[in-house]
Amino acid sequence: MRFLTAGESHGPQLTLIIEGFPAGLAVNAADINEELRRRQGGYGRGRRMVIEKDQVKIVGGIRHGYTTGAPIALVIENKDWKNWTEIMGPEPIDDPESVKKQVTRPRPGHADLNGAIKYGHTDMRNVLERSSARETAARVAVGTIAKLYLKALGIEIAGRVVEIGGARDESERPESIDAIRTITEASEVRCLDKEAEEAMKKVIDEAKENGDSVGGVVETIATGLPVGLGSHVHYDTKLDAKIAMAVMSINAFKGVEFGEGFAMASLPGSQVHDEIQWSKETGYTRKTNRLGGFEGGMTTGMPVVVRGVMKPIPTLYKPLQSVDIKTKEPFAASIERTDNCAVPAASVVCEHMVAWELAVAVKEKFGGDRMEDVIQAVEAHHKRSVAF
Numbered sequence: 494m495r496f497l498t499a500g501e502s503h504g505p506q507l508t509l510i511i512e513g514f515p516a517g518l519a520v521n522a523a524d525i526n527e528e529l530r531r532r533q534g535g536y537g538r539g540r541r542m543v544i545e546k547d548q549v550k551i552v553g554g555i556r557h558g559y560t561t562g563a564p565i566a567l568v569i570e571n572k573d574w575k576n577w578t579e580i581m582g583p584e585p586i587d588d589p590e591s592v593k594k595q596v597t598r599p600r601p602g603h604a605d606l607n608g609a610i611k612y613g614h615t616d617m618r619n620v621l622e623r624s625s626a627r628e629t630a631a632r633v634a635v636g637t638i639a640k641l642y643l644k645a646l647g648i649e650i651a652g653r654v655v656e657i658g659g660a661r662d663e664s665e666r667p668e669s670i671d672a673i674r675t676i677t678e679a680s681e682v683r684c685l686d687k688e689a690e691e692a693m694k695k696v697i698d699e700a701k702e703n704g705d706s707v708g709g710v711v712e713t714i715a716t717g718l719p720v721g722l723g724s725h726v727h728y729d730t731k732l733d734a735k736i737a738m739a740v741m742s743i744n745a746f747k748g749v750e751f752g753e754g755f756a757m758a759s760l761p762g763s764q765v766h767d768e769i770q771w772s773k774e775t776g777y778t779r780k781t782n783r784l785g786g787f788e789g790g791m792t793t794g795m796p797v798v799v800r801g802v803m804k805p806i807p808t809l810y811k812p813l814q815s816v817d818i819k820t821k822e823p824f825a826a827s828i829e830r831t832d833n834c835a836v837p838a839a840s841v842v843c844e845h846m847v848a849w850e851l852a853v854a855v856k857e858k859f860g861g862d863r864m865e866d867v868i869q870a871v872e873a874h875h876k877r878s879v880a881f
């Protein structure tokens with residue numbers, strides 16, 4: 494299974510090709526549009542999200558509501574494109590230097606300067622257009638199909654915000670995925686606790702007033718997993734490692750942890766490892782889930798619990814010192830628009846990246862050209878695991 498995305502933030506559209514889903518999976522544009530809507534929202538977003546109303550157009554691989562087994566092709570239009578046709582057009586121009594809005598002032602913390610030096614661009618727009626997290630809309634679209642595939646196999650996924658700029662949601666996470674979804678959807682920052690929500694909004698407001706930005710921590714939970722997705726045999730078959738890579742690949746993510754995560758550093762082994770129990774009805778389970786659903790790079794059958802930390806947004810209204818690459822003169826950046834917190838949106842992206850990696854692992858273990866084959870294979874594996 495693989496997917497590729499193409500398209501610039503202010504270009505005409507994002508384009509996606511996805512390979513590997515079996516035939517017979519029910520997929521509707523409405524399912525994808527609902528997840529795209531979720532990603533666009535959340536407290537702290539900037540004015541761009543007023544312009545965009547993300548809608549997917551299915552242009553291949555799905556017919557009469559079902560996958561055919563052919564590559565799936567999707568398109569998401571950028572409504573902002575109409576304001577950028579001159580600056581972003583593909584046609585050759587005689588004097589590129591004449592283009593208005595050439596970007597020569599790299600933002601600390603963004604991809605601008607490294608990308609310019611690496612690719613030799615004097616207009617850093619050639620870097621920022623593709624490094625923009627606009628691309629995460631495409632990832633949510635493919636992740637929605639992964640979610641639908643997993644759901645047909647009894648695997649459910651939800652996400653939430655745990656922390657924003659030091660304001661933390663300490664409340665107990667409900668076990669039910671539906672409960673997590675219902676509560677977080679009612680929260681403007683996608684957390685579980687009302688008081689925490691107010692504190693997070695305050696932190697975002699204060700940062701905005703100061704021309705600053707804030708980051709945070711998001712969590713994704715997946716339930717209903719078969720035992721033994723992933724493998725211990727190679728570094729690149731360990732599923733926790735693959736999920737960590739996928740989460741780290743989200744723009745501005747700087748760290749990943751599973752279960753108790755970094756807190757394990759200060760705990761004795763007896764308070765970290767999950768004791769094993771057995772019953773005839775359920776087979777082997779763990780009494781706790783402090784390891785977050787993985788041992789040896791394989792799923793234990795307990796919920797996968799993965800968290801990612803997002804750094805504060807790099808584009809700031811409060812100027813940070815940088816150097817103009819054309820004049821080599823120092824300047825203090827001034828900008829037009831930006832998100833000042835995208836942690837709630839990023840929690841939606843994280844859910845979808847985890848869904849994708851789980852879907853890949855399911856496909857690797859169970860194969861199948863038709864959905865009914867996959868369903869049967871997963872059911873047979875569940876039965877074997879319980880009887881083991």
Ligand SMILES: Cc1cc2nc3c(=O)[nH]c(=O)nc-3n(C[C@H](O)[C@H](O)[C@H](O)COP(=O)(O)O)c2cc1C
Nearest residue numbers: 603604624626744745746807808831832835838839
């Ligand atoms: C949903 C989302 C929205 C983002 N919005 C912005 C933004 O408005 N302005 C900005 O400078 N960075 C934004 N970022 C972060 C940058 O895309 C990111 O910092 C940049 O691509 C550099 O990559 P790195 O931070 O992973 O090193 C956003 C990230 C996400 C996940």
Ligand SMILES: C=C(O[C@@H]1CC(C(=O)O)=C[C@@H](OP(=O)(O)O)[C@H]1O)C(=O)O
Nearest residue numbers: 541542624625626627630744830831832
């Ligand atoms: C467009 C999206 O996010 C963008 C991500 C982003 C960045 O630098 O990552 C910068 C901003 O873009 P603009 O400069 O056009 O305002 C965000 O709006 C989106 O999430 O769909």
